[in-house]
Amino acid sequence: MAASAELTAELSDVELSAALATAAGELLNTVRAESGLSGRDLGDAGDRQSDDFLQERLAGLRPGDAVLSEESADDLARLEASRVWIVDPVDGTREYGKSGRRDWAVHVALWERGEDGAGSLVAGAVALPALGVTYASDPTPIAPAVGLAPPRTGRRRVVVSGSRPPVFADTVAAALDAELVSVGSAGAKAMAVVRGEADAYVHAGGQYEWDSAAPVVVARAKGLWCSRIDGSPLIYNQRDTYLPDLIVCRTELAQSILGAIRA
Ligand SMILES: Nc1ncnc2c1ncn2[C@@H]1O[C@H](COP(=O)(O)O)[C@@H](OP(=O)(O)O)[C@H]1O
């Protein structure tokens, strides 16, 4: 899905996630092209405008739902809510502020409480506005694509944070006989795996629920493995939103990656 759908309350949750992420991404492209700002000032302006847009639309279109956003104060009423949107208005803010970078994203995910009281991610989307594409949590297969990372060399590839790669990055790469490639933004890295530009994304040492919720619900819908680095499930809408590590990978590589991290 690339062009923004009309934003109406009748959209399904998945459709709304994709339409909101796409529309926020278009707004961010405009701010980037027309504000005259760059660097941190551009990042700040993008964060604020995208967050304002998402908050306003969610309040209008899903008035009964709670929202957890990186860029707004955390209202702990969400802990009692049955539906919570978890959004990152700009993931990869640093890259968004740099001219020519494509590795930044908009994240929109929905967490819903189940009948047992526990909850899970049920819908979401990740927009890559610099590429004009949005990926939603539906099972539609994604054709191999290029644009986030250098062309594949024929080797397996693991994507990691450029600024904060995990300490076990080299160990995982060696276990898979893979090359390591730096890409900004958790959403862009997870989508690099969805798009077939990489085989795995590994991270540790710090992140929050909004960094991974939408990437994980999309990647899981596309049949990829998503877990903490000890193999346990990623759990969302917690009081403490710190969720410091994850693996998103082709399912057949998961046990090798988990084994390499354990070692
Ligand atoms: N050690 C850490 N502690 C806290 N947040 C981290 C982190 N490492 C990465 N992140 C967050 O995860 C996102 C992707 O980072 P990276 O590109 O380095 O992989 C960024 O989100 P934001 O851009 O939304 O702040 C970044 O702030």
Ligand SMILES: [Mg+2]
């Ligand atoms: Mg983020």
